[in-house]
Amino acid sequence: MLVTNHVLSGALIGYATRRAPVAFTVGVASHLALDAVPHWGDDRAIEDVLHIAVPDGLLGATAMAVVTLTSAPQRRLRVLAGMAGAALLDMDKPSRLFFGFSPFPGVVDHVHQRVQRESAGRLPQEFVVGSVLMVVVAVCTRRRGMPGPPRPVGTASG
Template structure:
C-alpha cells in the first residue's frame, strides 16, 4: 500500500478516535488492515514509486494538518503517525541495513501482504477516496464549529 494511503487512512482513524493514544494504536491497526487488502507492489521499481509517494505523503500530512480544526489536530496526526509507523522497516533497511522492528513483526508484516504490480491504479483510486473522505469530514467539522455559539 502506498504510504499516502496510509496517511489518509490514519487521518480518518485519528478523526474518529477519542484521543491521541487511541488514535495512534488504531492507526497502527489500520496499517495492517490495509496491508491485508491486495494492493500494489513491485520490487523492480519500488524506489521509483516510493520516493514520489513519500513526498506526496508528506504533502498529504501538511494538507491534513491545515484542514483539520485545531482541537482535533493532535489526535488526527497521532492516527497518521500510527498508520505510517509499521512501514519504517523500509527506510530502516534502505538507510541502516536493518528494520527497527523485531523479526517476528517484520515476518508478520510480509506475510499479510498480497502485492501485485498490476494494482497501481487501485492505489490511486484508494487515494482519491481517502482525499474525498478527509475533505468531507474536515468540511463537516468546520461547518459544525461555525454553528457553535462563541464562548465569551
C-alpha cells in the same frame, strides 16, 4: 500499499476516534488490516521501485502536513496520531534504504511481511483508492469551519 493511502486512512481514524493514543493504536492496526487486502506491491528490492516509493513517500508526508495543519485544533492531535500510527510500519523501508536495517523487532517485520497480499499490477487500484480517500479526508477536514458543540452555560468569556 502506498504509504499515502495508509496516511489518509489514518486521518479518517483520527476523525472517528476521540483520543490520540486510541487513534495511534487503531492506526497501527489499520496498517496491517489494509496490507491484508489485495493491493499494489512489488517483490523487487526497494532500490528498484524508488521511482514509485519516493514520490509516494513525499506525497504521504505532504498529505500528513496538510491534513494536520487544516484540521480543527480540537481534532488535530488525534488526526496526526491516526496518520502516524497508520504509516509507522512502513518506516522500515526508508530505514533499510538509508541505514540498512529495520527499526522494528523481527517479529513485527515478520507479521508485516506475512499479511501482504501484493500484486505488481494493482497500481491503478491504489490511485483510485487514494483519490477516494483524499476526497473523504477533504470533506472531513472542511468541517473545521463548522461551529463546535455548544458550550455549557456560564463558560462563555465575553
